[in-house]
Amino acid sequence: MKTLIRNATILPMTGPEDMLHGSIMIEDHQIVAIGRESTNFKADRIIDAKGMIAMPGxxxxxxxxxxxxxxxxxxxxxxxxxxxxxxxxxxxxxxxxxxxxxxxxxxxxxxxxxxxxxxxxxxxxxxxxxxxxxxxxxxxxxxxxxxxxxxxxxxxxxxxxxxxxxxxxxxxxxxxxxxxxxxxxxxxxxxxxxxxxxxxxxxxxxxxxxxxxxxxxxxxxxxxxxxxxxxxxxxxxxxxxxxxxxxxxxxxxxxxxxxxxxxxxxxxxxxxxxxxxxxxxxxxxxxxxxxxxxxxxxxxxxxxxxxxxxxxxxxxxxxxxxxxxxxxxxxxxxxxxxxxxLGRAAECGTLEVGKDADIILINTDKAHLTPLNNIYSALVFAAKSSDVDTVLCRGELLMQNRVLQTIDIAQVMKKTQTIWEQMKNRN
Ligand SMILES: [Zn+2]
CATH class of the missing domain: 3.20.20.140 (Metal-dependent hydrolases)
Structure with a gap:
């Protein structure tokens, strides 16, 4: 499976000056390229990240x-x-x-x-x-x-x-x-x-x-x-x-x-x-x-x-x-x-070629993120968790457009409530 994330503002977290605009190319679970989109990369899945920040999960x-x-x-x-x-x-x-x-x-x-x-x-x-x-x-x-x-x-x-x-x-x-x-x-x-x-x-x-x-x-x-x-x-x-x-x-x-x-x-x-x-x-x-x-x-x-x-x-x-x-x-x-x-520095924590594609996309098209100005300040002081739009872990989509892909959250919430009610009555 080849995934292409394009049009993103990419924060690799390898240094404050390393921010760039461009694409992230993912093959199976790994990042294979970051930056300019390669014409040789034939993606099975394309995620348009226009207006979004891509950063490590x-x-x-x-x-x-x-x-x-x-x-x-x-x-x-x-x-x-x-x-x-x-x-x-x-x-x-x-x-x-x-x-x-x-x-x-x-x-x-x-x-x-x-x-x-x-x-x-x-x-x-x-x-x-x-x-x-x-x-x-x-x-x-x-x-x-x-x-x-x-x-x-x-x-x-x-x-x-x-x-x-x-x-x-x-x-x-x-x-x-x-x-x-x-x-x-x-x-x-x-x-x-x-x-x-x-x-x-x-x-x-x-x-x-x-x-x-x-x-x-x-x-x-x-x-x-x-x-x-x-x-x-x-x-x-x-x-x-x-x-x-x-x-x-x-x-x-x-x-x-x-x-x-x-x-x-x-x-x-x-x-x-x-x-x-x-x-x-x-x-x-x-x-x-x-x-x-x-x-x-x-x-x-x-x-x-x-x-x-x-x-x-x-x-x-x-x-x-x-x-x-x-x-x-x-x-x-x-x-x-x-x-x-957690002993995973070689595998995640930054966006780098060869590391796992653990990537989050943050939607900056929000009143509280306008104007964005310093992007790092925006993420720490102004961004909300609900601005996270898409989440990939090892190249797998865990959430897209705010919809969880691997968990039926409505069902899980309902079951949580039921168990909690039962638990309070257990002796
Ligand atoms: Zn604790």
Whole structure:
């Protein structure tokens, strides 16, 4: 299958000056040429992108799709601890088959808002793998670990082979995802590192999200959560850490390595009053940054455009300096930064010949995007997720003219509502 996208304003995200007008030629799942249209390229499918921006698909580097059921639900004035306790009560009522529909709903929402790759950490991961495969989106699915070593060994022995078998030969990767230092024992965390090393997987964890987590770590382990994770060997494998809100001076050099990324989740951090992650300081230390939405319960959407805008706003307000992070830097976090965090920098995150055709088209024919002026500013500060018109992942159309191609979203929304009503009545 040969696809031609023509008449686009192309942002390859390989450098702020690399913007061009022209065509993108795609053969099967890969980009084979960018720029002037070749007369030798006989396209099976032509997409006219006049008035549209073509850019890499967004990477949501931290979410929990199963939590879509709990969005907009009893979420006022809760801090992380109170909120977790509320959520754990609800999660006790989840059954395996609930997760397929939740995952499809979340994936549908993400495609509608321009995401082509996501990293998830939750229960019943096989259902999320199945949904990602059916929707033809890329994903790093975390095998989530909680509790003591016995429980973790049981989870790895029973779940990992199934996830690996399901995802083999696909665009799905399986990561090892111990939930957090306060929900996993020392042995579980060491074991997670060992399994990640053995399986050549990435290590995904929540870290330094709240002051309470840091204080408890200092009291129990006599070190910060980051230093504690380092002492357990977590930085000896490629890893990405969600949050990084409260960092000690000694944490920065630990995070400053090319196998580590910190995933900024600004909406969740604001909503749970966790704090503002020091992304400018991390960037000054050359710490790799990515962006995530976190779950729909603490956000309450999976909309990366909202996260981009809020990141820029918070970076400014937290230091009382305007435009600390350029809009281009923010877009990098949401594209190549996420791809790097998820071990996919060679395959996506920028538009380049030889990379996968993970491309979104953004319709600029909108009042709020007129005049467009600085295109990067327009995307971060003015564009809405509903401006995303068309989405391709590995050359497959996932959405065209705002219509999802791989998910019957009306049906999925209806089923989500039914399951949620049932769940509230389960004992
Ligand atoms: Zn999270």
């Amino acid at each position: 967004l990477v949501n580097a931290h979410t929990h799709l199963g939590m879509v059921y709990f969005r907009n639900y009893r979420d006022s004035s809760l801090n992380l601890q109170d909120w977790l306790e509320e959520i754990w009560k609800l999660e006790a009522h989840l059954v395996e088959q609930d997760l397929y529909i939740a995952s499809l709903l979340g994936i549908g929402e993400m495609i509608q808002s321009g995401t082509t790759t996501f990293a998830d950490m939750y229960f019943f991961q096989a259902e999320t793998v199945k949904a990602a495969l059916d929707a033809k989106i890329k994903a790093n699915i975390g095998l989530t670990l909680f509790g003591d070593l016995k429980e973790s060994k049981h989870r790895v022995a029973t779940i990992l082979p199934e996830l690996q078998q399901m995802s083999g030969g696909s665009a799905i990767k399986i990561d090892i995802a111990p939930h957090a230092i306060y929900t996993c024992s020392d042995d579980t965390l060491r074991y997670a590192v060992e399994i990640a090393k053995q399986e050549n997987s990435r290590f995904h964890i929540h870290a330094s999200e709240t002051i309470k987590e840091v204080e408890d770590s200092l009291a129990t382990h006599k070190m910060s959560p980051i230093a504690y994770l380092a002492s357990l060997g977590a930085f000896s494998v490629p890893n990405y850490l969600a949050h990084g809100v409260h960092l000690a001076a000694e944490d920065y050099p630990i995070l400053q390595n090319k196998h580590t990324s910190v995933v900024h989740n600004p909406s969740s951090n604001c909503k749970l009053a966790s704090g503002i992650a020091p992304i400018k300081k991390m960037a000054d230390y050359k710490i790799q940054l990515a962006l995530g939405t976190d779950g729909a319960s603490s956000n309450n959407t999976l909309d990366m455009f909202q996260e981009m805008r809020l990141s820029a706003m918070l970076a400014a307000i937290s230091t009382e300096k305007t435009i600390l992070f350029s809009p281009y830097d923010i877009l990098q976090m949401a594209t190549i930064g996420g791809a790097t965090a």
